[in-house]
Amino acid sequence: MNFLNDVIYGAANGVIYAAFALALVLIWRSTRIVNFSQGGMLMFTTFIGWELVQRHGVNYWVGLAVAIIAGLLLGAIVERLLVRPVENGPPLNAVIVTLGLLLVLQAVAGMIWGNGLSSYAPRFSLNYYHVGHRVILFSPDYLFIVIAVLVVLVALFVLFQLSPLGLRMRASAFNPEVARLLGVRVGRMLTLGWALAAGVGALAGVLIAGTAPNYMNPNGFDELLILGFTAAVIGGLDSPVGAVVGGVIVGVALQVLDDYVSNDIDPFFIFALLLVILMIRPNGIFARRTVRRV
Amino acid sequence: MLELRDVVATYGAVRALDGVSLSVTDGAITAVLGANGAGKTTLLRTVNGLVRPASGSIKYAGRDLVAAPVEQVVTFGLAHVPEGRGVITELTVEENLRLGGLWRGNRKESADSLGTVYEMFPPLADRRTQPADTLSGGERQMLAIGRALMSRPTLLLLDEPSLGLAPRVTAQIMATLRRLSREQGMTVVLVEQNARSALSVADVAVVLNLGRIVAQGNADELAADEKLRHAYLGF
Amino acid sequence: MSGLAAMGRRWLRLPTLVRHLVVALVGLGVLLAISEALSEYRNTQLAEIAYTVCAVAGLTLLTGLSGQISLGNGAFMFVGAYTVALLLKHHPFGGITGYQSNWWLVPVLILAVLVAAAVGGLVGVAAARLRGPYLAGITLALAIGLPSLPKYQHLQSQLGGHAGIPISAPAPPGSIDYFRWQAWICLIAMVITLFLLANLASSRVGRAFKAVRDDEISASLAGLPVARIQILAFVVSAAAAGLAGGLFGLISLDAGPDSFPLSLSLGLLAAAVFGGLGSLPGAVYGAILITLLPQWATDLSHQVSLSSKIVNNLPLLVYGAALMLAMLAVPFGLQGLLRRGWHQVRDWRRRDGLAPG
Ligand SMILES: Nc1ncnc2c1ncn2[C@@H]1O[C@H](COP(=O)(O)OP(=O)(O)OP(=O)(O)O)[C@@H](O)[C@H]1O
Numbered sequence: 044m045n046f047l048n049d050v051i052y053g054a055a056n057g058v059i060y061a062a063f064a065l066a067l068v069l070i071w072r073s074t075r076i077v078n079f080s081q082g083g084m085l086m087f088t089t090f091i092g093w094e095l096v097q098r099h100g101v102n103y104w105v106g107l108a109v110a111i112i113a114g115l116l117l118g119a120i121v122e123r124l125l126v127r128p129v130e131n132g133p134p135l136n137a138v139i140v141t142l143g144l145l146l147v148l149q150a151v152a153g154m155i156w157g158n159g160l161s162s163y164a165p166r167f168s169l170n171y172y173h174v175g176h177r178v179i180l181f182s183p184d185y186l187f188i189v190i191a192v193l194v195v196l197v198a199l200f201v202l203f204q205l206s207p208l209g210l211r212m213r214a215s216a217f218n219p220e221v222a223r224l225l226g227v228r229v230g231r232m233l234t235l236g237w238a239l240a241a242g243v244g245a246l247a248g249v250l251i252a253g254t255a256p257n258y259m260n261p262n263g264f265d266e267l268l269i270l271g272f273t274a275a276v277i278g279g280l281d282s283p284v285g286a287v288v289g290g291v292i293v294g295v296a297l298q299v300l301d302d303y304v305s306n307d308i309d310p311f312f313i314f315a316l317l318l319v320i321l322m323i324r325p326n327g328i329f330a331r332r333t334v335r336r337v
Numbered sequence: 338m339l340e341l342r343d344v345v346a347t348y349g350a351v352r353a354l355d356g357v358s359l360s361v362t363d364g365a366i367t368a369v370l371g372a373n374g375a376g377k378t379t380l381l382r383t384v385n386g387l388v389r390p391a392s393g394s395i396k397y398a399g400r401d402l403v404a405a406p407v408e409q410v411v412t413f414g415l416a417h418v419p420e421g422r423g424v425i426t427e428l429t430v431e432e433n434l435r436l437g438g439l440w441r442g443n444r445k446e447s448a449d450s451l452g453t454v455y456e457m458f459p460p461l462a463d464r465r466t467q468p469a470d471t472l473s474g475g476e477r478q479m480l481a482i483g484r485a486l487m488s489r490p491t492l493l494l495l496d497e498p499s500l501g502l503a504p505r506v507t508a509q510i511m512a513t514l515r516r517l518s519r520e521q522g523m524t525v526v527l528v529e530q531n532a533r534s535a536l537s538v539a540d541v542a543v544v545l546n547l548g549r550i551v552a553q554g555n556a557d558e559l560a561a562d563e564k565l566r567h568a569y570l571g572f
Numbered sequence: 573m574s575g576l577a578a579m580g581r582r583w584l585r586l587p588t589l590v591r592h593l594v595v596a597l598v599g600l601g602v603l604l605a606i607s608e609a610l611s612e613y614r615n616t617q618l619a620e621i622a623y624t625v626c627a628v629a630g631l632t633l634l635t636g637l638s639g640q641i642s643l644g645n646g647a648f649m650f651v652g653a654y655t656v657a658l659l660l661k662h663h664p665f666g667g668i669t670g671y672q673s674n675w676w677l678v679p680v681l682i683l684a685v686l687v688a689a690a691v692g693g694l695v696g697v698a699a700a701r702l703r704g705p706y707l708a709g710i711t712l713a714l715a716i717g718l719p720s721l722p723k724y725q726h727l728q729s730q731l732g733g734h735a736g737i738p739i740s741a742p743a744p745p746g747s748i749d750y751f752r753w754q755a756w757i758c759l760i761a762m763v764i765t766l767f768l769l770a771n772l773a774s775s776r777v778g779r780a781f782k783a784v785r786d787d788e789i790s791a792s793l794a795g796l797p798v799a800r801i802q803i804l805a806f807v808v809s810a811a812a813a814g815l816a817g818g819l820f821g822l823i824s825l826d827a828g829p830d831s832f833p834l835s836l837s838l839g840l841l842a843a844a845v846f847g848g849l850g851s852l853p854g855a856v857y858g859a860i861l862i863t864l865l866p867q868w869a870t871d872l873s874h875q876v877s878l879s880s881k882i883v884n885n886l887p888l889l890v891y892g893a894a895l896m897l898a899m900l901a902v903p904f905g906l907q908g909l910l911r912r913g914w915h916q917v918r919d920w921r922r923r924d925g926l927a928p929g
């Protein structure tokens with residue numbers, strides 16, 4: 044039973060990592076860049092939601108919607124202004140630019156909202172479910188998160204696999220030159236890819252912020268960046284479904300380690316986990332082909 | 338009509354096109370021949386805007402191609418079958434094809450074109466849901482041509498469609514090109530290493546060497562010119 | 573004028589090693605003299621700059637010369653600091669308590685360098701198999717993961733848990749001022765580090781680093797052991813960071829798990845990028861910049877009475893902006909700008925016939 048609870052609790056947290064990983068995957072798919080500023084971007088948009096909901100008493104859903112819209116805009120702006128100039132340069136340049144953006148976002152958030160901890164009330168209860176006398180480490184809010192992430196996943200599937208727009212976006216990512224020859228406005232597709240990713244990230248941020256008191260802080264999502272990255276890498280960085288599976292694997296693995304070894308050193312476990320995964324498959328476990336910069 | 342005037346294209350110090358002037362007759366097949374590095378690919382890439390000429394002008398049906406963004410060229414009726422891996426291997430066969438017709442934004446026309454392409458290339462119809470990287474070389478070439486046709490072009494540019502294909506498949510592709518030209522009046526510019534098979538379908542031919550046109554004329558006349566064949570065409 | 577030019581030519585004809593040695597000795601003399609003239613407070617700053625230079629120089633060599641990014645060099649500083657702390661805590665060197673002789677610092681710091689280098693070697697083995705964003709990701713995880721280790725319950729008694737391990741201060745010999753002595757230790761270590769790294773960079777090894785960075789495939793076709801070269805670069809870089817960490821411990825008088833946050837590692841990268849990746853002089857400017865920034869920010873706050881929220885986050889803002897600007901606007905860093913400026917001046921002079929061709 045204990046182990047079962049570990050799996051449930053770990054998987055539920057894994058869905059959170061997956062939500063973050065989804066945003067990384069969307070950007071990787073569209074521009075072959077790992078967005079190291081993702082944690083900063085969703086921290087910022089989550090703070091915008093928080094400002095409305097916690098400070099000005101706005102409705103939770105309105106706050107969520109505003110955060111998502113802010114995310115879409117932020118993603119588009121970032122792609123246009125910062126990513127476009129380094130997109131075709133060496134990968135190192137893109138990495139450094141996204142890190143710079145991370146620091147700037149953290150600094151600006153700190154200037155506006157301070158560096159202390161704030162809390163973002165979850166929409167639903169965090170009290171665990173009971174089955175008979177047994178506690179199940181799963182709560183209504185987590186159920187909400189799982190459903191939300193699944194909805195996003197389905198929506199992304201429909202968009203990418205079934206809609207002409209998704210086809211254009213995929214073509215732009217895989218082969219920009221050919222896409223351009225076929226009349227696809229590749230630049231716009233990349234901007235849209237970043238906007239979409241940041242929108243998904245913004246949603247994830249608000250969902251996550253409610254689950255624990257240690258997120259609402261300019262640095263609150265640093266650890267999550269590594270967790271999300273690990274989850275995305277397990278999925279090969281390219282696949283939204285892989286990211287969700289990866290997130291669940293990471294969540295369960297971390298929970299089991301916490302329970303059987305120690306819960307003092309999560310960051311170290313995450314490092315070890317990522318190391319093991321990358322050593323097994325330097326390009327991710329589910330990656331089909333080697334990474335190619337297009 | 339496609340018109341090039343004194344087109345110069347450079348890669349750093351390399352002058353890949355060194356003052357090329359060319360008028361491509363509507364409704365005809367024009368073969369562009371020449372050795373490796375002659376500038377054939379560059380010629381096509383300059384036409385569709387992937388390479389911007391250092392000087393000179395390119396016009397098609399009265400429109401200035403030098404100023405047009407690459408994304409727009411397809412709307413002028415140009416379609417391009419790129420050299421080598423022109424298909425997007427990560428997409429399925431049908432996705433590749435649908436992509437070709439997307440710019441029109443007309444579902445019905447797209448579906449019609451899709452039917453026509455599948456009729457023209459039956460192997461593609463059997464593999465519509467397969468990823469394109471599972472196709473054979475010949476099937477890929479069919480896919481690339483089919484995708485170009487999906488945009489219902491008036492001018493089709495092909496870069497070495499026979500590359501790496503068996504003679505029989507090459508012959509099939511040449512026959513298809515001839516049919517498109519005769520039946521639909523499509524203008525075709527066919528870049529080829531395989532001069533013999535290109536000349537067998539072409540109406541007109543141009544020979545490039547080191548970025549310059551060294552010969553042009555009717556395909557039969559060039560094919561009959563033994564000196565030219567030895568010097569530039571290798572057969 | 574011509575006498576100067578002749579001297580310049582003779583200077584350039586000297587072996588690189590000799591030139592570096594002369595520069596190092598003269599530089600050290602100048603620095604010690606400067607330290608003599610500075611206040612206690614300024615000497616502490618000088619010490620901070622000096623150990624930061626060590627870390628940034630190691631990173632700029634790794635990322636600039638061998639082409640491998642590391643977002644985790646702060647973790648190697650962590651290793652260096654804890655090594656020093658543990659050695660001094662268990663004082664296996666007989667008479668070390670009370671620092672009857674400061675010479676004990678030498679083996680202690682050397683051990684810090686060696687331990688960090690060993691950890692760097694392990695990371696390097698993994699890193700040599702990874703590229704681009706994967707390498708960035710794993711080193712980022714390292715930066716966050718390794719410094720959390722002292723919090724492990726079964727290591728708390730050895731590593732001091734959240735509180736860390738106190739480090740006893742080196743007692744200055746004779747009548748030297750305490751803060752000046754700290755600055756001297758760090759300056760000496762810095763000059764030695766720069767001397768060694770400069771020689772490494774201009775040696776066969778340095779050329780191998782660059783060959784691997786420019787094109788791995790042709791480097792391996794030319795017979796270079798690519799993976800081993802990449803690992804070596806990590807070892808060197810970790811060693812420099814380990815020394816920086818050890819010095820950091822000696823200055824701050826403790827080694828704690830929270831002294832090595834992600835922003836430290838990213839600050840090092842910002843310094844290296846801003847100075848110009850691969851440039852040792854650039855590492856010096858970069859280190860000066862990131863050390864003095866927080867200070868300037870505080871000073872500014874006193875003058876224009878900004879809120880502490882803004883002031884505290886100002887350095888971070890500048891690091892971030894520096895990273896982005898460097899990539900978007902000044903891709904060769906400060907040193908690149910200076911070098912280009914210098915070439916420009918030289919060209920003008922040539923054109924005006926002022927300098928011999
Ligand atoms: N991207 C590029 N950068 C630099 N030089 C290039 C580039 N592309 C082509 N060149 C050079 O321009 C010249 C013409 O190349 P082009 O590809 O047009 O030749 P081609 O006739 O298509 O040859 P092939 O039959 O081998 O395909 C060659 O010398 C080639 O090396």
Ligand SMILES: [Mg+2]
Pocket residue numbers: 377378379420496
């Ligand atoms: Mg070619």
